[in-house]
Amino acid sequence: MATAPTAHVPATSPSADGGLTAAELTDRHQATLDQALEAITTRAYWSPHPEHPKAYGENGTQSAEEGQAAFQALLGRPFELDQPGTDELVGGEVSPYGIELGVTYPHPDIDVLLPAMRSGMRGWREAGPRLRALVCLEILRRINARTHEFAHAVMHTSGQAFVMALQAGGPHAQDRGLEAVAYAYQEQTRVPETADWSKPQGKRDPLRLTKEFTAVPRGVALMIGCNTFPTWNGFPGLFASLATGNPVLVKPHPRAVLPLALTVRIAREVLAEAGFEPNLVALAAERPGEGLAKTLAVRPEIRIIDYTGSTSFGDWLETTARQAQVYTEKAGVNTVVIESAADYRGMLSNLAFSLSLYSGQMCTTPQNLLIPRDGIDTDQGHRTFDEVTADLAAAVSKLLGDDARAAGLLGAIVNPDVKARLDAAAELGEVVLPSREVAHPDFPDAVVRTPVMVRLDAAKSEEDPAYLEECFGPVSFAVAVDSAADAVELLRRTVREKGAMTVAAWTTNAEVEQAVEEVCLEECAQLSLNLTGGVFVNQTAAFSDFHGSGGNPAANAALCDAAFVANRFRTVEVRREA
Amino acid sequence: MATAPTAHVPATSPSADGGLTAAELTDRHQATLDQALEAITTRAYWSPHPEHPKAYGENGTQSAEEGQAAFQALLGRPFELDQPGTDELVGGEVSPYGIELGVTYPHPDIDVLLPAMRSGMRGWREAGPRLRALVCLEILRRINARTHEFAHAVMHTSGQAFVMALQAGGPHAQDRGLEAVAYAYQEQTRVPETADWSKPQGKRDPLRLTKEFTAVPRGVALMIGCNTFPTWNGFPGLFASLATGNPVLVKPHPRAVLPLALTVRIAREVLAEAGFEPNLVALAAERPGEGLAKTLAVRPEIRIIDYTGSTSFGDWLETTARQAQVYTEKAGVNTVVIESAADYRGMLSNLAFSLSLYSGQMCTTPQNLLIPRDGIDTDQGHRTFDEVTADLAAAVSKLLGDDARAAGLLGAIVNPDVKARLDAAAELGEVVLPSREVAHPDFPDAVVRTPVMVRLDAAKSEEDPAYLEECFGPVSFAVAVDSAADAVELLRRTVREKGAMTVAAWTTNAEVEQAVEEVCLEECAQLSLNLTGGVFVNQTAAFSDFHGSGGNPAANAALCDAAFVANRFRTVEVRREA
Incomplete structure (x- = not known):
């Protein structure tokens, strides 16, 4: 071979005989298979592959x-x-x-x-x-x-x-x-594999069949x-x-x-x-x-x-x-609703990481951040729209301040198309976080860029707003919306028309939380709520999380x-x- | 309502309160649901509905x-x-x-x-x-x-x-x-419905999430x-x-x-x-x-x-x-291979019933009967091709000899299209079993007809042989083939190109049986072998039999x-x- x-x-x-036998394979792997079967049933954490x-x-x-x-x-x-x-x-x-x-x-x-x-x-x-x-x-x-x-x-x-x-x-x-x-x-x-089928026939002998069932490719x-x-x-x-x-x-x-x-x-x-x-x-x-x-x-x-x-x-x-x-x-347009935050700093650092990881080149990276134009309530007090975007921009900048560390998080821009989209994004609206070039410590020819964030406004009644197209790469849009209800409706429209691999929301308001959940249930999108720690909306774990839903335009499975x-x-x- | x-x-x-409660529904039906779940697992005979x-x-x-x-x-x-x-x-x-x-x-x-x-x-x-x-x-x-x-x-x-x-x-x-x-x-x-997910992080606290899973329409x-x-x-x-x-x-x-x-x-x-x-x-x-x-x-x-x-x-x-x-x-073209028979009379009566039931107006009714032109070996001695078709025709005629009994088995021709196909079938080849009108004892205007069987020959190299189209209704084709191997190959071609809801075979030859099975596994068709009693190829039982395979052109599920x-x-x- x-x-x-x-x-x-x-x-x-x-x-010894030059081949892998079924017995050897059973010895090696049956227990792992059994554990995997158990894991997909409980959906608790499990992995046999150290990371x-x-x-x-x-x-x-x-x-x-x-x-x-x-x-x-x-x-x-x-x-x-x-x-x-x-x-x-x-x-x-x-x-x-x-x-x-x-x-x-x-x-x-x-x-x-x-x-x-x-x-x-x-x-x-x-x-x-x-x-x-x-x-x-x-x-x-x-x-x-x-x-x-x-x-x-x-x-x-x-x-x-x-x-x-x-x-x-x-x-x-x-x-x-x-x-x-x-x-x-x-x-x-x-x-x-087999079944014995015996159908009673009153006083007569039962009808009896043997049946074999085979899974065929x-x-x-x-x-x-x-x-x-x-x-x-x-x-x-x-x-x-x-x-x-x-x-x-x-x-x-x-x-x-x-x-x-x-x-x-x-x-x-x-x-x-x-x-x-x-x-x-x-x-x-x-x-x-x-x-x-x-x-x-x-x-x-x-x-x-x-x-x-x-x-x-x-x-x-x-x-x-x-x-x-x-x-x-x-493709999909992953959407985040930012309505309020119980842990504002946790939200910022969590979201900054999601926007930065692999230069946003994940099908699960958030793109649209829907933020009420009047600002949001947080444990750090009220924050205006501009303060939220500035704070998030600062969190990203801090995370990526050191070139070596930034390169280890961002990786490289995968191909010229992504680079072109990144360059063009700055023309789409007011840049609230500019992209910058990062020098890779080991690979001088690597194209490494920090993410750009552009402010857009949902109130502008455009026919094809930029935020309703997937802009794959290190680009996010801070989209001003009138209210939480407006955000929820834009979320619904986005998932229904464009699809989404992921949805995230930060809110302390039970009604808003329920409304976002209801949209995700009705439009069939996977939702992460109020993440502030070491789990990110763009990451899913096998055996427990579903990647995509198969029920909105982003994926059929x-x-x-x-x-x-x-x-x-x-x-x-x-x-x-x- | x-x-x-x-x-x-x-x-x-x-x-009493005017509505069906969950508790009442549980009392009435939980046990039946549990039994149904058990039945689809064992695929043994079961039904809660008396017939x-x-x-x-x-x-x-x-x-x-x-x-x-x-x-x-x-x-x-x-x-x-x-x-x-x-x-x-x-x-x-x-x-x-x-x-x-x-x-x-x-x-x-x-x-x-x-x-x-x-x-x-x-x-x-x-x-x-x-x-x-x-x-x-x-x-x-x-x-x-x-x-x-x-x-x-x-x-x-x-x-x-x-x-x-x-x-x-x-x-x-x-x-x-x-x-x-x-x-x-x-x-x-x-x-x-829910899962607790806890991912170890070495010396740090584990990452912990609670997850809710909802089935959505x-x-x-x-x-x-x-x-x-x-x-x-x-x-x-x-x-x-x-x-x-x-x-x-x-x-x-x-x-x-x-x-x-x-x-x-x-x-x-x-x-x-x-x-x-x-x-x-x-x-x-x-x-x-x-x-x-x-x-x-x-x-x-x-x-x-x-x-x-x-x-x-x-x-x-x-x-x-x-x-x-x-x-x-x-549509599909259900095919029967008749290679040899250990119980010739049982085969004839079983097949005669399948051809007659509901005037062949079932998607599972056999259409093509592939029979070696040199005849077949049976427990009643060798039977020539013509003897086989004549014996089968006689079995059908005997089964349907009495009008009242025939009407109870045939039912009525469902619509004029089926009647037209039946009338046209006699022109396709040599009629080995003519259709006859049956007088219904209770409904004088009912259109009741016995099935027609027409002899065709697979050796004629026609581009679109009649037997390779579904002829839905009381029409079957006795197709002469060169050999069992020829029958198996025609079976394969039929299922692959036209699909089949059912395949049946009668054979005492282990090699032929295996070849037919292999075709059904490769082309994905449901097979009934050597039926001679009260189970018929055109009938499937819920909880045990699969109706169609979803893997050939007759059905995608x-x-x-x-x-x-x-x-x-x-x-x-x-x-x-x-």
Whole structure:
């Protein structure tokens, strides 16, 4: 199989007979699977993947140095992946930190690759839900063991700062993958494998049947990765499809191939060791400007699509790829209602962090801050609108005052489009917090910018107000509203028309709190209330928080619930007379 | 509320305070709900709804005479339904047995009706999954109590014979409705109502959040009924949507309004008594040729659609009604492989019954009988192709030899389209079993016909062979194939290209059996093997059998599984610091 160096992961060496057995996989992973099943039921905190960088380096996991060396060894050469149907090598990733990665990847001849992927379906189906789950957990374990290597790969494709790339691109993404496996396993095992059916017929003998139920896959799943969170947004769909028996073709964003190429290679390695067709997971890297996703999405073999990205392409997929189940996460306009605060300083620091983290390049970052024009009541006394925006601007500036610390929080601007939006935002209204350039201590060519905040007014009756479009990146709008009621109605309109991955509110007023909650329940948005500490509206935890709701225009699916997995497989019944 | 006579259902009288309380509903229905939840887990036989006509008449249920009288009292007058937004009365149902029903129904002004339906959503959402389920069970209980009245209503709209109309249109439909309620309840309660989340932070205090999770509805659900099984095919979607918190607008087939109008009236009555907005369930009857479903399907308020009917309209809905979750059951070409038989006579009688029941007007009736041209081996010796078709024709003729008995099995031809297809079928090939007219003992104007069987040959390489189109009605094709392997490949092609609600096979050959099973697993079709007794391929039992698979072109959903309910609601999370 793959000729990639696996020396960093000694614990993955094959068993004596050269393969991973079901018994070994059970020993390694059954307890973890059981705990994951318990976690999605209680939704209490749980994770088997440590998030501290120093937690790695033992028990067969890469140390920081090993991870960095492994990443360096990948650069400037073809990425080795022995999948069939390769017609050329493609690649051109440039790190947002200014480094050309120089890695090339196989470009697929899909008429060769897709049949090869399908050839593994029967064996994978016959493995059954439990063995499929255990194989997925082994894939995740090997990914976890290489968390440091993934951290560099995610950092140099997404622009995330190293610690965030390690955590969000590593353990948190692994959690989301494991969560999807747990849901998939649970869903496939809700129907028994067999049933005895005996229907009374009065004095006559009962009618008796034996029934067998088998979870069957739909076909090849296409996972279309995104630039900013290649693993975190990619793993749920990838593992949900694979665990339900479907081959998965991974089409990464052309700027963020490496983390998913590593994922594919590890998956193929584990599948082969466990006796399955490695082509059940394959990579589809593309030529510049090729638009491969569009070609793949309408192939009849593709029966499932997972996509994170623009609303326009997401809508196109939903409308056009009618042969497939399509799961999309698209754009939204995340909204914050600031009506009053019991802990004003806590609110400011919490919100300042949310606006700054990864330069606001998260689908969950707040964009619109709705603030009554008459100001708000707080534990620090009344604050006028201008005082609130000034205080928030000061909180952001303080948080990002030191360049090195700022760079560690902001990361780099992921691509020129975001930079252009940031530059243009200052023209949209009165700038209450200007963006500034930050010098990165290690990467002089990195484009690092602090967020901009622009004051707008909801009272202006514009047809297409700027704040009702997603402005993805380090841009927020402080929107003056007439009243709390006005804020609530604008929140409703925003979620209904534009969608939202997240909503936050700060209020000490029970009526306002209830009104915001009611809007979120009616318009189907996830709400964080009065956060002042170390949990932020833009972060969700696997096994407990839902990412998106699937019920407003920002996404047609939530990570992760039963609906995310239940239609990736079907149940076939065979019945016979007993 | 409804001014309909409810004297037949004494047990439904309101409690002393004029309303149904949660406690009363719990007393009445919690045990049934629990049993239903158990049944969908074991998939053993279970039903709380007796199917023998004589089981009714006690415990507040209508006797046969009461049911008939109640049905007669409905005829020739406006159907009383006090829903808002009625702009005229419409109707023109003519029984396939030759009686004009003369019932008229309110035609909706949907700009008035839809907002009235939405106005009940908050209260219904706040009731929560358990109370919603119990209210649904009360609706089903009252429907069950009027099983005899429904039997006549189903008979005189679908053309089913009385006993079948009573069973399939009554208890079996009620079972399917209850099954949907059980799935909906189970699905909504898999996420806890609240969770305490505490994430360790090393030496610092843990991060702590309290989280509330609420199942929220999507919006108004549209249930588009069909002509042949208004209740059986209608109840699953209706109850799945209602139990998950959505208002349901019932748009019956214009030839089969009465059973669903009764359903709507009972639902409204129960909702009002339980303190909910009765407009959560409403009827949308249409003018002749109006095409109301097409108008309703694209209204932004409509967020869920359930449809049973033609492939063309089902495909249109799936493609066009992008604002809604669309669940369709469309056409398919149900295929039977006859390779060999261990009990030849049992096979013949079983298959003869399946071909005859309700004149083959079931979406599950076999159409293509694939038989090797060299004949088959049986416990009665080798049988040539011609002997097999002749023996099967004889079995059908014997089953339907007596007109009165035949009428009781065949029912009436549901509409002129089916009659036209039957007449045209004889031109498609050699008729091996001619259709004959049957005189109905009670209804001289009823159109009753025995099934036709036509011999075709798969070896003819036609571009569009007749047997690869659904020929809905009492028409089957005995298709000569070269071999068992040829049959298996034609089965695969048929299911893949045309879909199938059911597949059956008779074989004593383990390899052939395995090949047929593999095709069904790969192409996602439900398989019945070697049936010779009192269970038939065209019948499925709620709580145990899946109706359709949702994985081939005949239907995009199965009745009933988690996928059928999981996307009718969404989960909204509200989180706060603990």
